[in-house]
Structures are given as C-alpha cells and as structure tokens.
Amino acid sequence: MTLSGGCLCGAVRFEIRGGLSDAHACHCRLCRRQSGHFAVASDAERADFTLTETRGLTWYRSSEIAQRGFCRDCGSVLFWDDGGEAVSINLGSLDGPSGVTLTKHIFVDQKGDYYTIADGLPQFEGYDRPVEPD
Incomplete structure (x- = not known):
C-alpha cells in the first residue's frame, strides 16, 4: 500500500x-492554534515515510519535544515529528482515502469551549490519562 499527500500548492509532497x-484527534492548544481547530493525525513509520518534494518545507520547533512541518508557500499544516520511530501525518494532507479509523481524542482537557466531543470514542487528558466520566 502506498499513500501520497502534500500541501495545497504542491511545494511539499x-x-x-x-x-x-x-x-487520533488532538485537541491541544498547539494543534488548535496551528490548524485553526483540532487536528486529526495518524502515524507513519519513519522508514516508510519519504519526502518527494521539499522546496516549500519549513519546520517549526513548537515545543521542547517536537517540531511541526508545514509549507512556507501556502501555509498547509502537514507533519508533527518528535524524532522517534514515527512521523505524525495530518490526515487532511493525504491525496485520497487513508484507510484508517479515528479511535480516540487526546488532550481533551485543552479543547476549545466552542464544540462538544460527542462521538462516543475514548477521551484522554494528555496522551494516555483517561478522562473520568462526569
């Protein structure tokens, strides 16, 4: 299986x-600020991930643990990378269907006050602290 994707203008592929x-859907403040809402991402093993066009690629170190890849030409938000074995891919940047399923919400303790998460999927404070039901 090969998936492809890129930015809006094609300067990053x-x-x-x-x-x-x-x-997973990430509701942290950083993802919300960068994307304008929450971000939905999936991990690709680093060995399976290849940049095929990089003329617009810029990395921004958004925290002590990670950097975010985006296109400096069109502003498309593309990747999240903490230097580990996988790269998180924003699913909206894929050309076609991803074949994956949304399975959880993370950092819900930081979600915006203007929406409700009501899909019944597991919710976590941070990466892995389950939210206790009210």
Missing part, C-alpha cells in the same frame, strides 16, 4: 509505504 496507525 510525500509518500507513505506500509500504511498508517489508527487516527
């Missing part, structure tokens, strides 16, 4: 061979 992990 990539391929993923081998598929993606289940998707």
